[in-house]
Amino acid sequence: MSDLRTETPSPAVLRPAAVLFDMDGTLIDSEKVWEIAIVELARAYGGELSERARAAMVGVAMGESMRIMYEDLGQTWRDPDAGARELEDRVAGLFTSGLVWRPGATVLLAAVRAAGIPTALVTSTSRRLVEVALDTLGRDSFDAVVCGDEVPANKPDPAPYRMAADALGVDVTACVAIEDSPAGIASARAAGATVLAVPCELDLSHLHGETGIHLRGSLDDVDVPHLATLLVPSKA
Template identity: 35%
Template sequence: MTLSQTARPDRAAPVYPAAVLWDMDGTLVDTEPYWIEAEHELVAAHGGVWNDEFAHQLVGNALEVSAQLIIDKSGIELSVPEVIDALLLRVIAQVEKRIPWRPGARELLGELGELGVPSLLVTMSWRSLADTVVRQLPEGAFHALVTGDEVSHGKPHPEPYLAAARLVGAEPGACIAIEDSPAGVRSATAAGVPTIAIPHVVPVPRIEGAVHIDTLAGVTAADLTTIVSSVLPSR
């Protein structure tokens, strides 16, 4: 697939990406505070030491990596699977009560669906949490999901974004990724996907292949290719 155009009689036809590849935590939904709260609760329950500086180091990473960092930094005596399960239970419980959508995300996702531009979720959260979020959206909002428990290498490795592009039959350079974390931006750009970085909980350094914006509020589907125009691969 390549970039597509939809004709308009009164203006130049907008160019849409072959697919939009969405991060979830911090990009689609503001769940990073849920994760940080869960980390504090878990570590405190097991007599360890935790703080927000440690928590911010985990943002965007594969859950296995984050769990090991929690064990190493906090001193709690749990296994990686035990940490992951405990965190997921806490975060899913919060999401089931309330999903805090990020500004402009649902509106853009809905417009892309109306235009027939596929959206794929590319998250290091596991399928159980991703499904909980996606159930709150209209059926078919996402063409497919790539989750942290279904890849061999998590972000910042390029595998998750390469897998997403394959699922929709698109070249990575014809897609656009939307991310909020350093690990996520590095994953997408390493896969060759032009990336929109929207820093949220933690700063995102300038990374080749990514363009920074402040918010998705007011961003339309027709804006996406224009936003990343300076980092699109030459054809």
């Protein structure tokens, strides 16, 4: 007879302590909105942002994004706070025009809520813009919301995901985080969460096989039982 104490729990009896959702590029297709605003701002400064710089800005905090932009444009003398305000003003206007859900995102979020699993929104975006986005996402869709301007350090630092788990009163190592950017994935993994990585604007194939990171092409067909399987340690 096998010793039940040493057997790996079946995915059928597992469930995440919470599901922690990134926002831009994960739940909503807002990276294209940011793209419009960033390109417009760079041109207003008399320059064109390189593809390398634009890719580096995905998923990181506003201050770091502005630093990347200014270095790329050769305008490091500019005030990052002023630039951030200009960028946010434009994005806020674009957000109010309506946001599009990423494939499978609305169905998965509804399924997680229906299962009674706590949820958190964990984003590098400022509270001002998140409040606009919640008109699309639903204000009752999350038990906690952690915004980029409300954390001591932003992604890729683990602080945002640790704060989300603390706000929900759960162990972050028993949570699944859903992310689309290298910075967000690094943040969630550093905090101890298991990560479902779903690319949007950036290729994540280099992360294949990394411990605690599971790649999917989209959230289509991802359900609560599938999230449970991610918590089962792989057998070496």
